[in-house]
Amino acid sequence: METIKLFSGGLLGTYLLLSTLFWPSLSKPHRLPPTTPNNTIQQYLIPHNTQRSKLGLPPLKWSQKLEKYASWWAHQRQGDCSLIHSNSKFGENLFWGSGQDWKPSDAVAAWAQERSYYNYKTNSCAHNKDCLHYTQMVWRQSLKVGCSKVKCECGDTILACVYDPPGNFIGQKPY
Template identity: 25%
Template structure:
């Protein structure tokens, strides 16, 4: 199920982490779509994913996806224009809507600052347990570190008439935050333990190119096998990816 993970900031600061004020010129630079900006976003995501505690044995290395970026841009512009009813044009990954992190702000922020806000929810989450207190916000953080979300694309929109003028969106494919696994967004163990021969400084580089539609495909495979028509259409990752991270 797709999560709409939204945080709002005003000039008084973040409820979690204060952001530095930036100039409009800086905003213009960091909102531009280009390889340098993409690499900033990717590097920050991967550094966060490498540094999880406990360490991850199956954490995939993130890469930039231009289709995800276009989807994020379209969604940001729709949100700014208050046209939220139609989600049919949002990016799908093998039939599943991609995950999403959102940040609204009344002042311009750089992308590293925006990602840092999502990352700050780490204080609200404990691996194997979940939220450290009732109603704590943590889903933006768990999407950042969801092991199988290996493609990301981001965009920002500006609305001068809104209280929150700046709207930052990242789309993650395949999506994270599976409710059945939410307390364990990755498998703990030695870094790259599940991907020998496919490791880049603690991150796996062998993603499955398919996506399971059902959350319980492993159980369905045990019950019916991959020759079942149901699994052939709804559990492609479980049935086709035997060595890749899925």
């Protein structure tokens, strides 16, 4: 019976092997790849920033930290697909769509359509209409956003976007 030795040299060989394997990981910081591809990130950012640019507001920047939080919360809703807010320290927009063929831009477009229900002069939404998704999108102090899309167990889709700093403070106008 023939035995094959992969390494010889005892402790010295083991040390050299381990140092070659682990030294590069110690000398260079690891950058985790983004969890969302750049083209998908742009599907969230472009429509957000289009609305903001119409008002002369600075563009939102993508935050992986907020993306991870949005993903965590969307996955919490995966079982029931309910539009229940997380009540976190962040601003938050949620979107539900029947079926799974929803793009990020569809959710952002739905929120942007609420612009027609917002009255800047009175800083209020039209009677029985929602406009708070829109006002969060264009909240002047909100500078970062992270979003996530999840297929629910029932086959529907939920999308969450999280904003920092948050917006929609009572008595304050968004811009």
